[in-house]
Amino acid sequence: GNSVTQMEGPVTLSEEAFLTINCTYTATGYPSLFWYVQYPGEGLQLLLKATKADDKGSNKGFEATYRKETTSFHLEKGSVQVSDSAVYFCALNNFNKFYFGSGTKLNVKP
């Protein structure tokens, strides 16, 4: 079947710290992989995507590389800001159906 597992939160970091949020997946076929972000009171916003193995998605300083050999799509950012505080969801799209991880809450302190 298809599923996504991501690290549990909350993750609390100081401003300018390095961020990693782990995500692994199980899928049949060749899914596309996504990170969505949810700011308080808002919907899910696409952060980045990768459609095939070894693709790197990047946006707003965040990046993630599609690793087929480890079935992973870890989210990284070199220097987080207070404004990055949100819930981050890893997701896969297989045959136009999305499967989401449980979300990881990130708190960034000044």
Add this chain to the structure above:
Amino acid sequence: EPEVTQTPSHQVTQMGQEVILRCVPISNHLYFYWYRQILGQKVEFLVSFYNNEISEKSEIFDDQFSVERPDGSNFTLKIRSTKLEDSAMYFCASSGALAGRDIQYFGAGTRLSVL
């Protein structure tokens, strides 16, 4: 930037009542979806809709649920007789033509509280 809008943002209802959650997808999109997220749990797929019919649904989407596109802009989710366990955040999403189907754009959600 175009966005998916959902109303209301919060709906409170009594068990057994019918509710209709409303969504206005992005105007040139062709594929529409509903998801739900029970508090503290994963976002779960409910149903997808294309060309005025359901294209896929999950086992959660039982006979109590229905979807409709009553006009050219709205996309609704109806729960016929709500249960306590229907309390959740419901997200609507839409995606574009075939080439863009793999990116779904989400609304801010409707929080449904069943008392």
